[in-house]
Amino acid sequence: xxxxxxxxxxxxxxxxxxxxLKGTDTSEILEVAELLKGKVDGVNVTDQQSAVMRLGSLATxxxxxKKGLDPIFQMTCRDRNRIALQSDLLNAHVLGIKNVLAITGxxxxxxxxxxxxxxxxxxSVQLVWTIKRMNDGYDLAGxxxxxxxxxxxxxxxxxxxxxxxxxxxxxxxxxxxINAGARFFxxxxxxxxxxxxxxxxRAEKFAFPVLAGIIPLKSVGMARxxxxxxxxxxxxxxxxxxxxxxxxxTVKGLEIAARLINELKDLCQGVHIMAIxxxxxxxxxxxxxxxxxxx
Amino acid sequence: MLRSEQKPFEEILGYLEGENKVFILGCGGCAQxxxxxxxxxxxxxxxxxxxxxxxxxxxxxxxxxxxKALVGxxxxxxxxxxxxxxxxxxxxxxxGVQSAAAMVRKPVHPGCNxxxxxxxxxxxxxxxxxxxxxxxxxxxxxxxxxxxxxxxxLMNGACGGASKGKCEVSPEKPCxxxxxxxxxxxxxxxxxxxxxxxxxxxxxxxxxPEMLSTSLWALEQRD
Numbered sequence: 001x002x003x004x005x006x007x008x009x010x011x012x013x014x015x016x017x018x019x020x021l022k023g024t025d026t027s028e029i030l031e032v033a034e035l036l037k038g039k040v041d042g043v044n045v046t047d048q049q050s051a052v053m054r055l056g057s058l059a060t061x062x063x064x065x066k067k068g069l070d071p072i073f074q075m076t077c078r079d080r081n082r083i084a085l086q087s088d089l090l091n092a093h094v095l096g097i098k099n100v101l102a103i104t105g106x107x108x109x110x111x112x113x114x115x116x117x118x119x120x121x122x123x124s125v126q127l128v129w130t131i132k133r134m135n136d137g138y139d140l141a142g143x144x145x146x147x148x149x150x151x152x153x154x155x156x157x158x159x160x161x162x163x164x165x166x167x168x169x170x171x172x173x174x175x176x177x178i179n180a181g182a183r184f185f186x187x188x189x190x191x192x193x194x195x196x197x198x199x200x201x202r203a204e205k206f207a208f209p210v211l212a213g214i215i216p217l218k219s220v221g222m223a224r225x226x227x228x229x230x231x232x233x234x235x236x237x238x239x240x241x242x243x244x245x246x247x248x249x250t251v252k253g254l255e256i257a258a259r260l261i262n263e264l265k266d267l268c269q270g271v272h273i274m275a276i277x278x279x280x281x282x283x284x285x286x287x288x289x290x291x292x293x294x295x
Numbered sequence: 296m297l298r299s300e301q302k303p304f305e306e307i308l309g310y311l312e313g314e315n316k317v318f319i320l321g322c323g324g325c326a327q328x329x330x331x332x333x334x335x336x337x338x339x340x341x342x343x344x345x346x347x348x349x350x351x352x353x354x355x356x357x358x359x360x361x362x363k364a365l366v367g368x369x370x371x372x373x374x375x376x377x378x379x380x381x382x383x384x385x386x387x388x389x390x391g392v393q394s395a396a397a398m399v400r401k402p403v404h405p406g407c408n409x410x411x412x413x414x415x416x417x418x419x420x421x422x423x424x425x426x427x428x429x430x431x432x433x434x435x436x437x438x439x440x441x442x443x444x445x446x447x448x449l450m451n452g453a454c455g456g457a458s459k460g461k462c463e464v465s466p467e468k469p470c471x472x473x474x475x476x477x478x479x480x481x482x483x484x485x486x487x488x489x490x491x492x493x494x495x496x497x498x499x500x501x502x503x504p505e506m507l508s509t510s511l512w513a514l515e516q517r518d
């Protein structure tokens with residue numbers, strides 16, 4: 001089912017994610033697309049993820065449209081000013097893309113072109129607002145469009161934080177994004193179900209669908225690395241222990257992911273699986289979570 | 296030297312919505328040279344505010360409002376008048392507004408926009424930085440500039456990248472938005488965080504032709 005229909009039908013929605021590689025070889029993307037077909041409701045394509053230069057989100061989304069998938073065009077504010085962002089929104093519409101996810105974007109110094117100029121002409125809330133305006137038929141300068149966009153607007157939120165202030169700031173920003181036009185949310189990876197439940201209790205009043213982020217663990221090292229370096233990701237010690245004791249880390253990582261999905265199922269409208277290199281295993285996770293054939 | 300110009304009076308009145316008592320701060324440094332925050336301008340604004348029905352609890356023109364220590368020592372004798380006010384209206388550059396906000400636990404409103412001179416000015420600044428953006432946002436952010444305190448210069452809230460209150464981009468720095476949150480909380484103005492700041496007119500950050508090749512001396516000698 002297409003993402004918008006899935007979310008509007010109150011069905012438990014599944015989205016996955018593809019991170020294009022550095023270069024023009026698209027064989028893996030096409031292979032993954034084939035595997036995800038019929039299993040997920042939408043596929044995010046990251047936009048120069050971690051500020052590392054790669055094949056673009058827009059072109060990759062078009063490849064997915066051709067494969068019959070419903071891509072979610074991720075757009076960061078890091079690399080383009082408002083002229084380029086608006087133009088790419090028109091491009092996306094013309095090329096058959098239905099969904100956009102507006103994000104701030106990692107700072108260039110976190111990526112592989114640390115000397116790059118950072119743009120941030122707009123911030124993520126302003127980008128959401130811009131997309132809404134273009135859906136309404138106007139650009140940021142107030143000019144009328146010859147044919148408006150019709151994009152389903154998504155945004156992100158970090159549900160688990162290490163300080164109360166950070167959580168308050170996330171909730172305030174979530175509300176601002178909704179007021180600006182966001183209609184669905186995808187979250188940073190969730191491992192602590194209780195913390196997520198606490199967040200949802202506060203976010204429920206907004207009444208817009210939230211897809212909880214799932215990143216399957218590959219190793220103890222990966223869990224520790226994320227705890228140390230990835231903001232908003234907290235893998236509890238008991239999960240790390242479980243990974244450490246497992247003979248087959250891959251099987252265990254997938255099992256934990258499936259279990260998390262089941263634990264989150266009653267708390268939110270769906271999950272967003274970010275497999276980070278394990279895209280081909282996404283159907284296995286979905287099957288293990290007992291959600292097969294739901295898409 | 297930082298060059299400023301006064302915000303439209305209607306914009307200032309908008310900031311003061313729901314407030315009756317205000318204390319006015321001017322600066323005998325750059326704002327006086329810019330003719331935006333010297334004694335004559337402070338008195339003029341005082342009169343206009345009184346005409347609009349506001350009570351001005353007091354005013355002070357401090358030489359170099361950018362120097363926080365000076366702000367503290369000069370305002371101490373006026374403490375009763377300052378604390379009686381609902382807020383401070385600060386007629387200076389963005390640095391002065393931030394200094395005042397850091398020293399006084401009251402909401403602050405910028406009365407001026409700091410306009411670009413297109414380069415460094417040789418002053419010795421503290422942690423309060425002004426980008427001379429030409430459209431001051433300090434009213435909305437508790438007197439802490441989001442363009443300089445947030446590494447990404449985000450105008451509508453935190454990016455979510457902070458770890459234990461530290462910035463994702465520069466881990467030695469506190470998250471600017473967490474600072475803004477704490478400041479607004481301390482002056483009971485957290486509602487400000489929900490206001491949407493529309494896309495910024497970055498063209499105002501470019502120096503106007505007449506601002507190039509100027510110096511404090513040249514500005515003082517003009518007209």
